Amino acid sequence: MSMLVAKAKEIITAMRLERIYTKEQILELYLNTVPFGENTCGIETAAITYFNKKPAELSIPESAVLVGLLKANTGFNPRLNMQAAFMRRNTVIGQTVKYDYLDKETADSLKALPITIDYSKLDHIPGLAPYFREVLRHESGDILEEYNTQNVTDYNLYADELTIYTTLNASVQAKAEEVVVEQLAHL
Numbered sequence: 746m747s748m749l750v751a752k753a754k755e756i757i758t759a760m761r762l763e764r765i766y767t768k769e770q771i772l773e774l775y776l777n778t779v780p781f782g783e784n785t786c787g788i789e790t791a792a793i794t795y796f797n798k799k800p801a802e803l804s805i806p807e808s809a810v811l812v813g814l815l816k817a818n819t820g821f822n823p824r825l826n827m828q829a830a831f832m833r834r835n836t837v838i839g840q841t842v843k844y845d846y847l848d849k850e851t852a853d854s855l856k857a858l859p860i861t862i863d864y865s866k867l868d869h870i871p872g873l874a875p876y877f878r879e880v881l882r883h884e885s886g887d888i889l890e891e892y893n894t895q896n897v898t899d900y901n902l903y904a905d906e907l908t909i910y911t912t913l914n915a916s917v918q919a920k921a922e923e924v925v926v927e928q929l930a931h932l
Contacts, residue, residue, distance in 0.1 A: 782818030797863040
């Protein structure tokens with residue numbers, strides 16, 4: 746009986762979402778939060794990690810690789826299991842034919858292409874002021890947690906598109922880091 750109640754709730758939730766958002770908006774929200782393996786979350790991070798490109802720059806086969814990762818992000822990871830990723834990518838391309846997004850000839854030519862990844866692991870260390878950013882991350886999390894408690898909200902530092910303004914002057918910070926590197930070389 747509990748399965749029936751859960752399914753009914755899912756149907757009601759889906760209907761409410763479809764009243765508020767378009768299918769494109771729902772897909773965008775989903776793709777911005779789903780894991781793609783390799784500790785990546787969201788389509789933009791995945792595109793950069795696997796192909797070193799923005800999502801809008803991806804080719805159809807590259808996009809199909811990322812869509813294929815949604816089924817099993819470790820099993821179809823092109824860095825770890827190229828053959829499985831290749832087969833899954835071709836299944837995804839086959840679905841584009843089934844649903845009339847591509848013609849069969851174009852799909853067949855795309856399926857023949859090899860998968861070429863340009864893997865670049867993203868982490869928080871490269872870039873300006875990694876220590877400042879880490880302190881900022883902790884303090885922002887604390888502030889957001891307090892805000893959520895006081896306002897009965899559920900904002901997420903990573904999933905919601907929040908804007909954080911800081912006192913960091915990027916050009917001054919870059920020059921300071923450059924000087925430190927130069928001075929360390931002399932020492």
